[in-house]
Amino acid sequence: MTSLWLDSPRDQVSDEFVDGATYDDVVVGAGLTGLVTALLLARAGKKVAxxxxxxxxxxxxGNTSAKLxxxxGIQLxxxxxxxxxxxxQAYVDGNRAAQEWLLEYLESRDVPVQFRDAISYAGTPEGTETVEREFRVARSVxxxxxxxxxxxVPFATFGAVVLANQAQFDPVQVLEALAADVRELGGVIVEGARVTGVTAGPRSQPARVRTAAGELFAKHVLLTTGTPILDRGLYFAKLKPLRSYVxxxxxPGVIPEAMYLSVDSPSRSLRTAPSGDGxxxxxxxxxxxNGHPVGRASSTQARVDDLQEWTERYFPGARLTHSWSAQDYETPHGVPFVGYLPRGRGAIYLATGYDKWGMTNAVSASLTLVSDIYxxxxxxxxxLHHRAxxxxxxxxxxxxxxxxxWWAAKGWAGALLGPRVDALPRPAERQGLIGRAGILPVGVSTVNSASCAVSGxxxxxxxVLTWNDAETSWDCPLHGSRFSATGELLEGPATRDLAQK
Structure with missing residues (x-):
C-alpha cells in the first residue's frame, strides 16, 4: 500500500552521518513535527541534526489525509x-497559531494549498445530537x-457543522520545502539512521544518542516520532494506537470539494486532491x-474493501488509484503530550498523541518544544502544560x-494452545499465521510467493503479533509496533527488528 503522496520519485538525498559529532539539538523523526522543529531551531542559529x-x-x-x-470532527x-x-480553548488557540504559521510558511515557499470548507456531518439520525454538541463547543472557543x-452530496446526511476557509495540501511537498530550508540553514537530515537509545548525562554534559550507525551528542534531544521510542514516562501505556485507511x-463528473468527516460510525473522511497539470x-x-486499534482487526483488507464498495456505490465509475493506511495515537483526554520527558534531566523532549489531527498539532507541538527549551x-x-x-x-x-x-493474555493463550509451527499449512498469498516452536510464538507468512518465518x-x-492482510505486516495489539513480513521494524515504540526463524 503506497499513498498518493509518496507514489512519486524522491529528490531528497540523505546527509552523511558523522559518528561522534556534537550538535545543539538532535531531532528524532523526519515527519512534519521533526522538520518544523528543526527549521525553527536552525532559524534560531542552532546546530541541528x-x-x-x-x-x-x-x-x-506521508500517509495522512493532510487536512489543516x-x-x-468531534475532537473539541x-x-x-x-x-x-x-x-x-488553549487547544484551539494552539491549533490556530499552528495553522497560521504553516499557511504563512507555505505561501512564502509557493507550496500549493487549496482552501476548503471543513464539514463534520452526521451519517445517521443518531449523530445529529453529536453535530449540534460540536457546534456549541466550537462556538464557545x-x-x-x-x-x-x-x-x-450523494450519500445520506442528517445535519452538519461547517467551518469555512480551512486548508488542504500535499504533505510531501510540505516536507520537501522544510527539508530544503533546514539544509539551507546548515542543518543535516540523515535517513536510515534508527535511534536505539538516548542517555541523558549530568545537566552540564550533552546527551548521548545511540544509533545503528554510531553515536551523536547533543544538548537537547527531541523525540518527534509517532510514539516515543523511549519507555521512560510510560507514554506507550498512555496512548492508544489507531490505524485507519485511505x-x-x-x-467522472463533479465531486464534492469540501473536506468532510462523519461524526458517527462507520467513519467516512472525504477530500479532493489535484491530479495532473495544464x-x-x-x-x-x-x-x-474504518479505523481500529492497531493489531485488533480480524481482516484489515476487509476494511479497505468496504471503503471501495462505499465509494463505488455513491460515486459510480470511480476508479481506484491508490490505497494506504496511517497510524495515529490517541491520548486519554484528546490533548497531545508535548514537553520534557521524565527522567530526561532536562535534555530529552517529546511530542505525541495527535489523535489524527497531525497537520495542526504537529506545528503546535514544534512551537511548544522550541519555546520550552529556549x-x-x-x-x-x-x-496545556498545566492541565489537570x-x-x-x-x-x-x-x-x-x-x-x-486482555489482548496480551489472548495472544499468549492462543499461541500456547495453538498448533506447532511445523504443523501449520503454508499460508495463502498475503496471509500470515501464528504457530509455536516449543512455547515461543512464531509468525509464518507468504508474500509475493515467498514464505518467511519470524518471531511472533x-x-x-x-x-503476540497479529497479521495485517492489507499491508502484509505483523502488528502488535498492545502498543502498536509494526513489522514487515520479513521482520523489519516499520513503526511504533519498538526499536529492534523481529528475529528471523
Whole structure:
C-alpha cells in the first residue's frame, strides 16, 4: 500500500552521518513535527541534526489525509468532556497559531494549498445530537461555525457543522520545502539512521544518542516520532494506537470539494486532491475511515474493501488509484503530550498523541518544544502544560490499559494452545499465521510467493503479533509496533527488528 503522496520519485538525498559529532539539538523523526522543529531551531542559529529511521515522511506525515483544519470532527467535545473549558480553548488557540504559521510558511515557499470548507456531518439520525454538541463547543472557543441541515452530496446526511476557509495540501511537498530550508540553514537530515537509545548525562554534559550507525551528542534531544521510542514516562501505556485507511479515486463528473468527516460510525473522511497539470488537470477523490486499534482487526483488507464498495456505490465509475493506511495515537483526554520527558534531566523532549489531527498539532507541538527549551512559551502552551487529569480521562486511560492486558493474555493463550509451527499449512498469498516452536510464538507468512518465518513476539514488551492482510505486516495489539513480513521494524515504540526463524 503506497499513498498518493509518496507514489512519486524522491529528490531528497540523505546527509552523511558523522559518528561522534556534537550538535545543539538532535531531532528524532523526519515527519512534519521533526522538520518544523528543526527549521525553527536552525532559524534560531542552532546546530541541528535530524535522524530518520527510514526516509522523510515515511510514516505518519506521508500517509495522512493532510487536512489543516480547526474543525476536527468531534475532537473539541472530546477534549471538553475529558478536561475543561480553559484547556479546550488553549487547544484551539494552539491549533490556530499552528495553522497560521504553516499557511504563512507555505505561501512564502509557493507550496500549493487549496482552501476548503471543513464539514463534520452526521451519517445517521443518531449523530445529529453529536453535530449540534460540536457546534456549541466550537462556538464557545471562538470558531465561526455554522449549522447546516442539508449537504449537496450523494450519500445520506442528517445535519452538519461547517467551518469555512480551512486548508488542504500535499504533505510531501510540505516536507520537501522544510527539508530544503533546514539544509539551507546548515542543518543535516540523515535517513536510515534508527535511534536505539538516548542517555541523558549530568545537566552540564550533552546527551548521548545511540544509533545503528554510531553515536551523536547533543544538548537537547527531541523525540518527534509517532510514539516515543523511549519507555521512560510510560507514554506507550498512555496512548492508544489507531490505524485507519485511505483510498483515492479518479471519478467522472463533479465531486464534492469540501473536506468532510462523519461524526458517527462507520467513519467516512472525504477530500479532493489535484491530479495532473495544464489541460490534463483534474481532481481525485480521497475517501478514508474504518479505523481500529492497531493489531485488533480480524481482516484489515476487509476494511479497505468496504471503503471501495462505499465509494463505488455513491460515486459510480470511480476508479481506484491508490490505497494506504496511517497510524495515529490517541491520548486519554484528546490533548497531545508535548514537553520534557521524565527522567530526561532536562535534555530529552517529546511530542505525541495527535489523535489524527497531525497537520495542526504537529506545528503546535514544534512551537511548544522550541519555546520550552529556549523560552517565550505562548499562553496556550503554558495552559496545556498545566492541565489537570480529570476522572473522565483517568477512566479512558484505565479502559485502554485493561484492553491491552486482555489482548496480551489472548495472544499468549492462543499461541500456547495453538498448533506447532511445523504443523501449520503454508499460508495463502498475503496471509500470515501464528504457530509455536516449543512455547515461543512464531509468525509464518507468504508474500509475493515467498514464505518467511519470524518471531511472533513484539520485542517491545512481549505482545503476540497479529497479521495485517492489507499491508502484509505483523502488528502488535498492545502498543502498536509494526513489522514487515520479513521482520523489519516499520513503526511504533519498538526499536529492534523481529528475529528471523
Amino acid at each position: 535530524v535522524l530518520e529511521s527510514r526516509f522523510i515522511g515515511a510514516v505518519a506525515t 483544519s480547526l474543525l476536527q 467535545q472530546k477534549i471538553k468532556r475529558h478536561t475543561y473549558q480553559a484547556i479546550t 471562538g470558531l465561526d461555525v455554522k449549522l447546516r441541515a442539508e449537504l449537496d 483510498t483515492s479515486y479518479a471519478v 489541460k490534463h488537470a483534474s481532481e481525485q477523490l480521497l475517501v478514508g475511515g 523560552g517565550g512559551s505562548p499562553d496556550w502552551a503554558t495552559a 487529569t480529570l476522572p473522565a480521562a483517568m477512566g479512558a486511560g484505565l479502559g485502554n490499559g485493561a484492553a491491552v492486558g 513476539v513484539c520485542p517491545h514488551l512481549g505482545g
